[in-house]
Amino acid sequence: MPDESFDLIVIGGGAIGLSTAWNAARRGWRTLVLEKYGVLNDDGSSAGASRQFRLQYAQRYMAELSLASQTFWAELQGHTQKTLIRQNGSLWFGDPSLDSQEGGIAAAEKVMDALHIPYTKLTAAQIEARFPFKALPQDYEGFFQASGGIIDLKATEEAALDAALATGLVEIHEWEPATDMTESGAGVTVRTASGSYYGARLAICAGAYVNDTLKPLGLSLGIDIWQMSSAYFAVTAPATHLPTWFVFQSPSDSALFYGFPEVDWAHPGYARVATDFPDRILADPAQRSFAPNAKSLELNAQWVRDHMTGLDPSPRFTSTCLIALAKDPSRELLLDYTPAWGSPHSNIVTYTAGWAGKYIPIMGDMIVQMLSAPKTELVYGHYSIPLNKFSIDWNQAT
Known part of the structure; x- marks a missing residue:
């Protein structure tokens, strides 16, 4: 018999897992979060201090999801004194055909x-x-969208953790990875080295570690795990307004770049600039190196040197992060019912892959809605989000 029973077990205590626990507890569900490491760690997709928030997308349903997320961000903001999104705008520019x-x-x-x-x-x-850019090709175009901004990622995780724990319905078990899962009645029994737990529902929010987590179910899914490097650059002209930004360039121009303004929660006096391509594509997160790629850092420095004003082009406070991305480029996110034991189970949902920082508060609600009753779409006000846009092509575990 399992040691304890819960309405929901969440595997993965990163930003999305904590959001799921908070949204579940708001519905009165007793929830257990199992985290392989400690919460607020930098070992997975929740690494780093900041993420970009934006409304613009090439896909209408993704833009609608960003619009719908604003209500959930406002609710989460009520659980902290820290500002979760600093609204300094989003600038996209470059070759408009790319x-x-x-x-x-x-x-x-x-x-x-x-x-x-x-x-x-x-x-x-x-x-x-x-804006503080220079020597741009004169055929470049772009736009500024004022509602965009910069997310304080760690403050967001802390707020979701505090909001979940404040309900009195959430337990967080750190350093306790799931080792096995079996069907048990209408739910799932999850085993760890410390015990076994029954959950009427299961949410797998393991990020880059998803395929290790799915092995007991005999499943895997197609993801590429990007290891990416970034750096900070000293601000030499602090009066200059810098929004969050992204530049679209052809491969012959070396790389795509994006950046953030100076913030007080991450290296005050410095702005972050990063390449939007992987140093390495990993098959397993255990292959990760915490040492940034020297070529990526030099590309960062060269971009700052050639095209930015008000920044010293010497990279500082360098770091790496992991991001799981779907092998299918048409999938912005992967979120689906998990076909455990040979048939679809509406009480098991897996989320992984994608640039989901801007969706942290609403993503937990999406997962909990899916676990409340079988869904093919999620409705938020005037917006109907089709779940088939996030469906997973399941494989057998290897």
């Missing part, structure tokens, strides 16, 4: 027009006049 993992400028403008999201179109000269 696409990337982030979408594309022209496609995003079409979606914003359809959803009546306001933005300002800019030429390269206007970008240089308004």
